[in-house]
Structures are given as C-alpha cells and as structure tokens.
Amino acid sequence: MTRSEQLFDAAQRVLPGGVNSPVRACRSVGTYPRFLDRGLGSHVWDVDGNEYIDLIGSWGPLILGHCREEVERAVLDAVKKGLSFGAPTAAEVEMAELVCQMTGVEMVRMVNSGTEAVMSALRLARGATGRSKIIKFAGCYHGHSDSMLVKAGSGALTGGAPDSAGVPKEIAGDTLTASYNDLASVEGLLNANPGQVAAVIVEPVAANMGVVPPQPGFLQGLRKLCDESGALLIFDEVITGFRLAPGGAQEYYGVRADLVTYGKIIGGGMPVGAYGGSRKLMELVAPLGPVYQAGTLSGNPVAMAAGLAQLRILKNNPEIYTELERKGALLEEGLKDALSGIPVQVNRVGSLLTVFFTEQPVTGYDQARSSDLTRFRQWYHGLLSRGIYAAPSQFEALFLSSAHTDTEIRRIIAAAGEIFQ
Ligand SMILES: *Cc1c(COP(=O)(O)O)cnc(C)c1O
Secondary structure, three states: OOHHHHHHHHHHHHOHHHOOOHHHHOHHHOOOOOOEEEEEEOEEEEOOOOEEEEOOHHHOOOOOOEOOHHHHHHHHHHHHOOOOOOOOOHHHHHHHHHHHHHHOOOEEEEEOOHHHHHHHHHHHHHHHHOOOEEEEEOOOOOOOOHHHOEOOOOOOOOOOOEOOOOOOHHHHOOEEEEOOOOHHHHHHHHHHOOOOEEEEEEOOOEOOOOOEOOOOOHHHHHHHHHHHHOOEEEEEOOOOOOOOOOOHHHHHHOOOOOEEEEOHHHHEOEOOEEEEEOHHHHOOEOOOOOEOOOOOOOOOHHHHHHHHHHHHHHHHOOHHHHHHHHHHHHHHHHHHHHOOOOOOEEEEEOOEEEEEOOOOOOOOHHHHHOOOHHHHHHHHHHHHHOOEEOOOOOOOOEEOOOOOOHHHHHHHHHHHHHHOO
16 A cells, blocks of 8 residues: 555545545545645655656645745745734735735735635625625636535526525526527526626636636626626636746636635645725725624735745746747647547646536536546546646646646656546
8 A cells, every 4th residue: 555545545634525625635636645745846746756747736825836036935934923813914015015016907906715705705706796696617626615516507597506505506506507608598588587687707717617718898798797787707716827928818818807815826735715896996895994804814824925025026027928828839739649549628728727528619517528428537637647746637637837847747748648548
C-alpha cells in the first residue's frame, strides 16, 4: 500500500469520504486521492515522492504557480505580526484599492470564500431590488449556499428542485434555471416572472461543467435583458477574475456586470472571497445600509498579504496574460493533434481548458453531459501515470499558470498522444 492509500484509509474514518471537499475523493475516476506534500512552480509532489506537472493549481488560485517567492515572503512577514485581529488593518485598504483599480468596481467587501461572496451578492441583489427570485444557468456552479444548489427543473418556467438533500424546496423555488448560451431561455423566465427577478447570475466563462465559453453576444444579451427587466446582472468571476485579464471577464469581453464575485486567485492560495459593484449598491451593505453581512476572519491579514502580493505581480506584469494565452493555444493545438483519432472537443479560453470526450461541440450543459466518462477515466489515469496531475472529473477545467514552461506543455501533449494508442 502506498502512503497515500494508508492516509486515505485513516481519513475515511474521520472525514466524510476522507476529504474536506467532494471532488478530491476521486470517486468518479475510481481511484484514491494522492495526498500532496509540497509544490514548487508548476510541480507538486505526493507523500510517496512521486512528482507531477500540476494542472489543477489548487483549482485556480495559483495562477503564478506554487511557492512564488514574493507571495511566500509577504505571508511570512504578515505571520510574524499576528495571525488575526478582527480589527481593520492597512492591508485591507491596499487590497480594496487594488481590486477596484484592476476590475473597475467602485467598492468591495472581503469575505472568506467564493461561496460566501456569491451568497452575500445575492442577498445584496435581493435587498437592492426588493425582489426574491434569482435566475442561474444549468451546469454553472456558484458555491454551496442553499439557493445555488439547484439545477434545471424539467419545466423551464417552473421553480427549481434542489440538487442536494437539506435544501428546502421553498428556497429552491426562488431559483429559476436557464440554459447557458440560450438567451431565449432567460427571456422566457423573465417574462414569466415579471418584476420578480432580483438577479441573473452567470459564470461569464462556464468552467464548472468543463470549460464552456460564452457564445458571441450571450453576455451582451444578458446585460440587455437585465437592463430591460430591472434585474441585476451578477458575474461570478470566482474563476475568471484576474485570470482572463487583470479586470477578469468584464474586461476580456467588454461587458460590465452590476455585481461581481471573486475568489480563488484573489487569495493567492489563502481563503479569500470578495464581492463588489457600484458605490450606490455597495453602500446598501452594513454598517452603511440595511443588507447585513459580517465575518470574524474577513480581511484576515495573512490572507490579504498573500492575495495582495499575487495581484500586484499580475497588475505590474501584463505580459503574463499574453503568455498564458500563447501557452494555452499551444496546449490546445497540441492536444487537438494528439487526440485527432478520437471524438473530442477541446474547449479553451485563455489559460482554462477542458478536453470533452464527445462528438458534439460543447456549448452548454447537455452537450457536456454527452461526454464518454469511461474514456475520460482512461484519460485521467493515462495522464496520472505519466506524471501529470489533472482534475479527476470531466466537468472541471485544467488550469495553466505562468510557471508552466513550453517544455512541460510539450510533455503533456506527448503523454496525451500515447494514452489511446
Ligand atoms: C469555486 C467556485 C465557487 C465557490 O468558491 P469556494 O471558495 O469554493 O466557496 C463559486 N463560483 C465559482 C464560479 C467557482 O468556480
């Protein structure tokens, strides 16, 4: 038995499924999780001493790779001054100023996770509009708050059914589900619920059903439908924020949302989330306004130090984004070539990429779900056994970081070419 298997045995006795977040358990690919020991740049090592090229990057946060010197130093300096105060610190002001400069939001509130950012933004949207209903898209993930654990109901115009036990149907009923890249489905829901929809929330690039780019005009169309109906447009940029561009998807696609949520990259690997928007909307949040939201560890000084150090590097080195685009294209083209014999779709936006094992172009949830999961499992194990650590699910993205080299990308492509021979 490997050390990872031993640890997993022990873990399963005291943690549900042996993990603290379900996908890590690797159940859909029929294996045990590799317990990781350390990372450096684009590489990670497991507790058995195996080395991998890391294509997960902690599920997005590590856009500069593991243990980037400036980030590590900032964290160590902050640690020496105290782990938490529950009082304002200078780092929070610098962080908020930087986020506002990079993204164009006028005010921002720090929280501790993407889930919390979304939950708070939804409360703010409801508080600001006096409306209750929310439109989300099937296959988009917005964290695990009650109202977001809903997928498509069978009747497009009825309220959703909860996706998880423990979500009251009264709460799920206020979540309406539309189809990604299908403006008519949104328009239908808005027309069927006049004056009742507080917000439309969307991943501007869907990355939690695998990567599905917005089709030309989709985000602009959402903007227009929201303006006409008085619903707020919320971009959930927990993945796309600071990844597609310094200003995230808003900058990349030239569409502005009313509220934006961040997570992942904003914390540089520490637990941070944030939501922001116009001064007018954000001034509705406590202590200025009637929308209550709070957090004992929000704006934690060590977490702020990590996030700030990473965001500063991104802001001051815009060539990082052109390089990520170039490397992403290199990987995309190489994978298409290497896998040309079998039915695949390689979907990519910048440094986010998914190989779907299906014949159909993947533009939404239904096409993503047509993927051959047996083939995906073979793909996952083929990569893992060749030293490439990729997401153990068809419905996740691969994440490139600035630490990945062309040589490593060629190694990934070469490995991909061997798997189905
Ligand atoms: C990861 C993710 C979340 C949830 O963030 P957590 O920090 O895991 O709570 C929300 N929205 C999107 C788009 C995400 O990818």
